[in-house]
Amino acid sequence: MNALAIARQSWELLLAIAMAPILMGWIAQCRAWLQNRSAPPLLQPWHTIRKLFWKDAALGDQASPLFRATPYVLFGTMVVAAAIIPSVALDLPFVWAADAIALVGVFATARVFMALAAMDLGTAFGSLGARREMMIGFLAEPALLMVFFNAFLISGSTALPSIVGRLSAPPFVIYPSLAFAGVAFVMVVLAENARIPIDNPATHLELTMIHEAMVLEYSARHLALVEWASALKLFNYACIGFALFVPWGIAPHHASPVAMLLAEVALVLKLAAAGAVLAVVETVSAKLRIFRAPEFLATAFLLAVLGLLVHLMLGA
Amino acid sequence: MPPLVLLLGLIVGWLALGAAGLIRPQHLRFVGRVLFPLGALVALGVAWLGLQALRPGHAADLLVLPLGLPELPFHLRLDPLSGFFLLLLGGASAGISTFAAGYFRAGEGTAPGLLCLQYHVFLASMALVLVADDAYAFMVAWETMALSSYFLVTTQHRIPEIRRAGFLYLLIAHIGAISILLCFGVLQGGSWQFTFDAMRGPQLTPAWASVAFLLALVGFGAKAGLVPMHVWLPEAHPAAPSPVSALMSGVMLKTAVYGLLRVTFDLLHVQQWWWGAITLGIALFTGLFGAVFAAVQTDMKRLLAYSSIENIGLIFSAVGLTIVFHAFGLHLFAALALSAALIHCLNHALFKSLLFLATGSVLHATGQRNLGKLGGLIRHMPWVAALALVGTLAIAGLPPLNGFVSEWLLLQAFLLTPQIPHAFVNMLIPLGVAALALTVALAGYVMVKFYGVIFLGQPREESLQEAHQAGWLERMGLVWLAVGCVALGAFPQLLLNGAAPVTRDLLSAAVQPGSSLWSIAPIAPERASYSGLVLLVGILGVVGVTFVLVRRLYHGRVRRTAPWDCGYPWQTPRMQDTAEGFGQPIRHIFGSAFRIERELPSPWDTAPRYRVQIEDRIWRALYLPLASGVRRLADAIAVVQGGRLAVYLLYSFLTLIGLLGLVL
Numbered sequence: 001m002n003a004l005a006i007a008r009q010s011w012e013l014l015l016a017i018a019m020a021p022i023l024m025g026w027i028a029q030c031r032a033w034l035q036n037r038s039a040p041p042l043l044q045p046w047h048t049i050r051k052l053f054w055k056d057a058a059l060g061d062q063a064s065p066l067f068r069a070t071p072y073v074l075f076g077t078m079v080v081a082a083a084i085i086p087s088v089a090l091d092l093p094f095v096w097a098a099d100a101i102a103l104v105g106v107f108a109t110a111r112v113f114m115a116l117a118a119m120d121l122g123t124a125f126g127s128l129g130a131r132r133e134m135m136i137g138f139l140a141e142p143a144l145l146m147v148f149f150n151a152f153l154i155s156g157s158t159a160l161p162s163i164v165g166r167l168s169a170p171p172f173v174i175y176p177s178l179a180f181a182g183v184a185f186v187m188v189v190l191a192e193n194a195r196i197p198i199d200n201p202a203t204h205l206e207l208t209m210i211h212e213a214m215v216l217e218y219s220a221r222h223l224a225l226v227e228w229a230s231a232l233k234l235f236n237y238a239c240i241g242f243a244l245f246v247p248w249g250i251a252p253h254h255a256s257p258v259a260m261l262l263a264e265v266a267l268v269l270k271l272a273a274a275g276a277v278l279a280v281v282e283t284v285s286a287k288l289r290i291f292r293a294p295e296f297l298a299t300a301f302l303l304a305v306l307g308l309l310v311h312l313m314l315g316a
Numbered sequence: 317m318p319p320l321v322l323l324l325g326l327i328v329g330w331l332a333l334g335a336a337g338l339i340r341p342q343h344l345r346f347v348g349r350v351l352f353p354l355g356a357l358v359a360l361g362v363a364w365l366g367l368q369a370l371r372p373g374h375a376a377d378l379l380v381l382p383l384g385l386p387e388l389p390f391h392l393r394l395d396p397l398s399g400f401f402l403l404l405l406g407g408a409s410a411g412i413s414t415f416a417a418g419y420f421r422a423g424e425g426t427a428p429g430l431l432c433l434q435y436h437v438f439l440a441s442m443a444l445v446l447v448a449d450d451a452y453a454f455m456v457a458w459e460t461m462a463l464s465s466y467f468l469v470t471t472q473h474r475i476p477e478i479r480r481a482g483f484l485y486l487l488i489a490h491i492g493a494i495s496i497l498l499c500f501g502v503l504q505g506g507s508w509q510f511t512f513d514a515m516r517g518p519q520l521t522p523a524w525a526s527v528a529f530l531l532a533l534v535g536f537g538a539k540a541g542l543v544p545m546h547v548w549l550p551e552a553h554p555a556a557p558s559p560v561s562a563l564m565s566g567v568m569l570k571t572a573v574y575g576l577l578r579v580t581f582d583l584l585h586v587q588q589w590w591w592g593a594i595t596l597g598i599a600l601f602t603g604l605f606g607a608v609f610a611a612v613q614t615d616m617k618r619l620l621a622y623s624s625i626e627n628i629g630l631i632f633s634a635v636g637l638t639i640v641f642h643a644f645g646l647h648l649f650a651a652l653a654l655s656a657a658l659i660h661c662l663n664h665a666l667f668k669s670l671l672f673l674a675t676g677s678v679l680h681a682t683g684q685r686n687l688g689k690l691g692g693l694i695r696h697m698p699w700v701a702a703l704a705l706v707g708t709l710a711i712a713g714l715p716p717l718n719g720f721v722s723e724w725l726l727l728q729a730f731l732l733t734p735q736i737p738h739a740f741v742n743m744l745i746p747l748g749v750a751a752l753a754l755t756v757a758l759a760g761y762v763m764v765k766f767y768g769v770i771f772l773g774q775p776r777e778e779s780l781q782e783a784h785q786a787g788w789l790e791r792m793g794l795v796w797l798a799v800g801c802v803a804l805g806a807f808p809q810l811l812l813n814g815a816a817p818v819t820r821d822l823l824s825a826a827v828q829p830g831s832s833l834w835s836i837a838p839i840a841p842e843r844a845s846y847s848g849l850v851l852l853v854g855i856l857g858v859v860g861v862t863f864v865l866v867r868r869l870y871h872g873r874v875r876r877t878a879p880w881d882c883g884y885p886w887q888t889p890r891m892q893d894t895a896e897g898f899g900q901p902i903r904h905i906f907g908s909a910f911r912i913e914r915e916l917p918s919p920w921d922t923a924p925r926y927r928v929q930i931e932d933r934i935w936r937a938l939y940l941p942l943a944s945g946v947r948r949l950a951d952a953i954a955v956v957q958g959g960r961l962a963v964y965l966l967y968s969f970l971t972l973i974g975l976l977g978l979v980l
Contacts, residue, residue: 056875060877094850102846109855112712119893127773145749305746309743
């Protein structure tokens, strides 16, 4: 590990941290266009975060240290997750610190902290959100693991750089099992990032909320960090999707600075496309009743397991 | 001096401490401030001796004691497998004994001195189980363990429910013990030699070996709580005082794992792959079953008991996987799976003891075990809450703590199964991985419920406002266990290095932690690696930097107000989720697993009552029919029991004639 590698890692991280809110802004723009509304500016989430940081925090009078620490923990876990996922290059030092299973674990850590913080003040909506979030989580987490295991069966590794290296290697093959895994993954992304059809990020109806119900009590800098962390979470999930299903364009080992730059351009293009697709999916689907959410996620889980079986039967 | 002799000295030390409790049985300060802390010191010694046995190049120690039957003195043996479990016993019980020193109060059932005797006999018998090297010594220690823990469970013997729980525990412990006894009977294979050394030698025929294995699985499974023999766990754990629950769940269940490993790998030398498949199937079902039932519990210790069932499921599935790999000759993979099993045993001993002890503090501070009457304790017991949070995160299998390490290793071991040269087994594995992933994720749900309902939110009862902080000895015990959880999570290579001598001894293969100092890469670094330390430092580092930056660049102004809650001003504690409410999605999704009785109020009720009772289906499907069958059989036999002395004498006479006829 040398200074150059660390510098590149830090650069990639800063890029992720900076781009995550812009991705949110882009999705909001696309949604507005599709719904025939005039769109907010691309940098709107950034302005919101800046504004929130300057405000005075209003804390519930019974809030415990856990409640105050959670926004920082969420932000920390999501930044570490962004460092683990090879979004731009394969030979960054941090990507080897943890594999795909540990990545799922890091996401779970964030989720558990979020749910605990939501229960801290003992408000009706907080615990309702926590319960629903954990219900979504315990179904989405195994589904995500199964998606990774599909990639594992092809590449023989749970380390993300090895998976990317194997899947982007020249002989271009369409793996049937990855098709199953891909559908399952999209469903998991929708559920885990509080998007329609599981949750509505723009909802104002308390009884249907999941993510929003959990962050109701946060304000100012705490809210800014929570929102930033959820933007990073979506960014991370998008990068996981790219690594598994469109791994082309990620800079290989010992890449030149030009290749790195190209990889960054490729990442931006992929993010733009993914954001647009997400906006379309959200626009054309309706929100499910909360009791249908387990069915939705069980479908994702079973699809991913089916992918594993397909791989073992076809041997490909 | 050989470690085994030292260990024997420590075991005698534990017994002596127990006996010393009888000098002044009612004197709480003497027992609490002198005997229990000394017991914790002895426990540290036991852990140290366990480590000695794990040192590379350590040959198995042997010792024959002039005790026991005329032809069969006690044989003792200290090898790496015993050493690993002694480390677990010593490490966990050091924390538990420290906690217990401050825990027991006067007037809680059994006198403190007597309790001290039972407690230390329990510890000593567990240590003896781990070093016994013949069937007789093993059974004596095993039964002493069951009996001493029975008395500990029934500490508050004036309460009928607790007596009933103790009886159930004793019953199932003895069904298990009979099965283990029969297993040893098969293992001696007609040689009538009952030392383990003699049993290691002769190869049984596959059929008899399978019988022996199944008997061992039933016997040790009953102790460990495999479904359907798990029923005693959720009854006995809440009944026992918290340090005892911690010992039983954290350590005693692991002696069953030890026994199964000893019999399967050391004495039987695994012969059939289907042994592993059966174990795996039962274990995965047990894991999922435990997690689902834990999610709907409303008693905090019962919830933890079900969570123990879940963890035992994880451990036994690793053991089953080891057997499968070993039977197919994949020794390195078997070593990985066995390492996962051993490491999860150690991890579970730490975090489950921590959580049981934390419930003990909560119980003492509030007098409540019912989750529906707790809440908000993080504000009154910050120490216990912070340490319990460590245990909660660890048991939920979250990185960078220790629970994640063993689950990671277990999943890695599962992912090696495509290399098994057997198509049918290969096809079953994805289902196994799916069940495992679901179990692990459900554990997170359960633990959020556990922690959130007890420590977070608003107090659900007025009396909780007077909840007091735990004493310093109790806190020290909790700190010891919590530090273990964090340290082993940050340095997982310590765990792998600890398991390596055991796997080398049993499977003649060992997993190397990898070349790097901070990460583990059990098979190959490009295949998978995990670094707990980097994750821990990374997350804490980003949290610290963010905190400093936010404070520097902006401001730290805070206004304390009433919670917002969408502008609804009349918040009461009853508006939070109850334990039932938090478990409701699980009840909804896994509805068919439970037997649910519900009493819903009608709209015209003046005093509406809502009651829901959730039962294990096993009771009605298996145990109640079994019990009534036994009763019918007993009634049938009771015909010969007329109650008249002359008739009984006639029976004796006839028996005597019959025996004489047989002899002559």
